[in-house]
Amino acid sequence: MAIQYKKVSDAVIKRLPRYFRYLAELKEANVQRISSGVLSEKMGLTASQIRQDFSCFGGFGQQGYGYNVESLHSELKKILGVDKGFNTIIIGAGNLGQAIANHSKFEKRGYFLKGIFDLDAKIIGKKINGLEIMNMDSLPDFLRKEKVDIAIITVPREVTAEVADLAASLGIKGIWNFSAMDIKVPDDVVVENVHLSDSIMVLGYRIKNN
Amino acid sequence: MAIQYKKVSDAVIKRLPRYFRYLAELKEANVQRISSGVLSEKMGLTASQIRQDFSCFGGFGQQGYGYNVESLHSELKKILGVDKGFNTIIIGAGNLGQAIANHSKFEKRGYFLKGIFDLDAKIIGKKINGLEIMNMDSLPDFLRKEKVDIAIITVPREVTAEVADLAASLGIKGIWNFSAMDIKVPDDVVVENVHLSDSIMVLGYRIKNN
């Protein structure tokens, strides 16, 4: 694990994927080095903020030179855990669950889909992106055999709590929650919410008040 | 438009949909009134924060009584614009676009899908949730005829900027951006990002550092 001297602030953490995206772009464009000043213009941040952000994780830059794009990109990869990758399962093979399962980009970026589960007998057995939808009943056995880090929960509201509890009790480390509902699990399980309906409501509010 | 004396902070705005959800639940359960204290326990916030949040938009409560669930819910509805609703279109009818189009909950909550557009000749004409996927070419005409507030952009990275510019130039007021890319549009267009890959990376980071 990366050495971390003090707690990194939330704002910084949320910027990391964005840095990662820009670095990937620069790498793509065969840019070898970049200074915080140039990057700041590209990203609409201040140079000093960028330097401070990176310095939370150690000194990746070099005075008089800037940052090496390739190596900064791979540092970010490590920080985000994308280098080793994460195993995932999807629970809930509805529209959204299937869309995520089909989203090949996630595989490329180190999030490996190992299984898809649902309760609906009508779709169990159906293949999505090469994986058969399995019965929820087989989830405990499955998780005992496979090491899975992340459960992607795309089930209806009503069963969300139950599913989250189950996943947590089976040793899942993180939940990516797409249900319009708050999840309560022990502290050793991390929850990241994607509340789509909340998100569009915020958009609506901002449109009204813009 | 609701009277707004001073700028409401971002943190408050982001909590509004959550309040809205909880109020809906209470209404569902036929709860008539609720005090900030009781609500705070339910939601894991302090009573004082809840009162302060609501007071940004005017006094909806009554001393000695608390908040009337029904009327607070409908106030929130107005604040979020859900009462009048928003017309939307989806640009990009891939996996994610189709999943969103099929997500009937949005309709119920005041986001009305008026059209789906794509470039891919193979899927143009196909019906999703009762709407035919239209050719991007017809977008300008379509937007001249229909009053559309929100463009939901679910196209590949490469065309995101172009599509966003187009939508903005045609009078769209808000963009719900699902592309893993930052969008730059004039200030009269609001952008709300749902960067799924950013979100899962943050989850990964947190798992590693939990």
Added chain:
DNA sequence: AATTCTTGAAATAAAAAGTAAAAAAATATA
């Protein structure tokens, strides 16, 4: 060798967010 860049770290400043508490208003109770 001198000059120019550019980082990293510490200190500072600013902003945002949350908490607390007094004042006011309505309700409930006796």
Added chain:
DNA sequence: TATATTTTTTTACTTTTTATTTCAAGAATT
């Protein structure tokens, strides 16, 4: 009706978080 209680509203305060500035030191370039 008077009084006690509840609970909001509003303002002020505190804390936390976030961002900026400054500057010494190191590296590259000329």
